[in-house]
Amino acid sequence: MDEDAIIDAAWQAALRQVPATVTTYTTTMNIRSRVKRVLILAVNDSVGWVWVHEGRAFWGAGSVISGKTNVMNCFAGSVDTNFAVLSSLVAEWYLWVRPPQGTPMAAPRDVAREFVRALENGMTPPTVNRLVRPAAPSPAGTAPAGQPRGAAPAGSHPSFHANPHPPRAGRAETDLNDVRMVTAHPATIPAVVGGFFLLVAILGAPYSFYEVVRWAVTGMAVWSAIVAGGQQRTGWMVAFIATVLLFNPLIPVYLTRESWVPLDVAAMVLFISGAVKLEESHPAPR
Structure with missing residues (x-):
């Protein structure tokens, strides 16, 4: 062709x-x-x-x-x-x-x-003055041609709400339209804390320390599940609830150390992935 x-x-x-x-x-x-x-x-x-x-x-x-x-x-x-x-x-x-x-x-x-x-051709391109006509007011409740209803008039600035991150709990999508926004990672703290305790458990620790690991991982998994639920990320919420059930100290699951190591690694990967993927947006401070 x-x-x-x-x-x-x-x-x-x-x-x-x-x-x-x-x-x-x-x-x-x-x-x-x-x-x-x-x-x-x-x-x-x-x-x-x-x-x-x-x-x-x-x-x-x-x-x-x-x-x-x-x-x-x-x-x-x-x-x-x-x-x-x-x-x-x-x-x-x-x-x-x-x-x-x-x-x-x-x-x-x-x-x-x-x-x-x-x-x-590797040359410096010529530049011009602004080309956009002044925005014409549109009737309330209508969306401009080529733009879906409710879409943010984000222009080309990446700090405006033009991405799929959900709003922070207590805010609506409309709160983020046409305003400078901040992307947050609310699952970072539980990932750091839970990941630390899991890493110590993987590397080896006294038996008594594993009780502390159970409490720490369970608490951080509950925190992460709440974050995922607030973002309506069902898959992530289910994964963290499963982590709670596995590590909870009230009805403990007893396994050999050889069996726990891959589970600890999987939980640590889950926490780290959640810290990256569970993003949310909120308006930047004025």
Whole structure:
């Protein structure tokens, strides 16, 4: 399959991930001393592009205002893979750059083309002034075209609520829209405490110490289960409840040391994974 056919297939894959408000077109330019057909996606100051080399597609993205890129020369797959990787990259790009309320204005074609050409040839790209039209007020209860109801008008700033982290307990999703946010890891403390005691148990300790391990791990697992329940993460909550039942000192489970070691390791991995995965968002202090 020739490069034009691959670009056309890439175009179709990209269109599956963006609304009609994103301007898409192809243009030709000289990249590394070769004339290439390039697919460009533009919305406000953000530009994404796809080009092909030796039957493979490559993805880049950046801002024509700052002149900076956030993704460059990322392998995006071939037509044989149905561009699954490219589709994912485009979807992630649009999640961060989707326009705020109002009519988006894509970068002019000559500006976007020169921006891409300069970056792909290792040159400093030209920058322009802000391109977005003033946001038009939208009727209450309605969402702008191409943006689902309730979606945060996050622009391209990663500190706004444009990610899947649930809100901190006691807050609603709407509390996080269009405000600077902080991502927290509320399961970190139980992971550190529980992980420490489990590590000591794995390395070996006097028998009397294992009673302390039972109490510490049980308490930290209850804490983590409460965090997971507050985020409606059922799988994580069930895993921590199972840890509580296994380590609880009130109705103890008796096993040999050889049997406990892999269970201690599994529990420690669970605590560490929970500290990373159980994320939540809340507005940053003003």
